[in-house]
Amino acid sequence: MGPNLQSGEQLRPIDLARGHGLSTQAVRNYEEAGILPAAGRTAHGYRTYTSLHARALRAFLALVSGHGHQTATSIMRSVNRGAVDEAFRLIDESHVQLLDDRRTLQAVESALRGLAPGKPTAASGPADRFIGPLARELGIRPATLRKWERAGLVRPRRDPSTGYRVYDEADVRDARLAHQLRRGGYLLEQIAPLIAQVRAAGGVDPLEAALRDWHGRLSARGRAMLTGAAELEAYLCERA
Structure with missing residues (x-):
């Protein structure tokens, strides 16, 4: 869980990093990659973050669990440049892939039943x-x-x-x-x-454990997508 923030409260990079078990360099890298909105700067040029950045980071990390790093990065970049429909399209494609993987699992089980x-x-x-x-x-x-x-x-x-x-x-x-x-x-x-x-x-008995594990991983991915969607919605509301 990240830090509890009031809207507009300023955070140093280390504050944002510690709240998510990250390094300050990782936070800077996320900002440079467009995953986080651009940071503010102090009079001396130091980065400052706010609750919006903390919300963005939470959304990204949640999206990674369900969609993978590359897709999560593309989703956040799209949102941060105002291309929300593009972000939704990426999410839709990821859900389609999950559905395809479920169908693949069903096909494997069907093939094995035929043995x-x-x-x-x-x-x-x-x-x-x-x-x-x-x-x-x-x-x-x-x-x-x-x-x-x-x-x-x-x-x-x-x-x-x-x-x-x-x-x-x-x-x-x-x-x-x-x-x-x-x-x-x-x-x-x-x-x-x-x-x-x-x-x-x-x-096909040797495959039964593998298939159970596969079912479990697909279910975990589906739940992670739900969590990612909730965190992304919270970020979108805070940006509005």
Whole structure:
């Protein structure tokens, strides 16, 4: 929590910084980045801040938790230059991404429910695919599939006459799972053992804990967005 301020009360950079566990340099950096409104200056040239700056800082830090540093920075810059509609558009886009991530999680769970013990998931289209068509189907680059192969996420065979990679149903299943989990924020080194266990066990139990964690992170992000919205609204009201 920041300091309790009366409107118009002046703060030194260190006062604003201490209230949020930051360094004075971080506060100056935020001002220079346009996250905070321009500071006032004393007769000797020292920065002075007010309750408006404290409110802006609270809004920014709350927005970071839900939207990430880059988007939160863009939102605050837009507000501070008077482009409030642009800030709202950025927030809308972030909510759309959260919705997409929720749908991604649902797609992963749906894909996993379709896994029968010892049997790969059936995929739409031809049973076997070459690297180009599979990459296009997933919306990724062929180089990404090659990277996943090096990480052990997919294990295509080679066509004996051409040497081209051939992905069968099991490979397509693994590529789909890898793609969905990557979108969920998982690293390759986290995904590889999960896929390996699914292959070995013929089931999806190893992914249940990861999916619960994913649900939790999405819920936390949604709540953080609500907190960020409340703090931003308070800042907008104080600016009015």
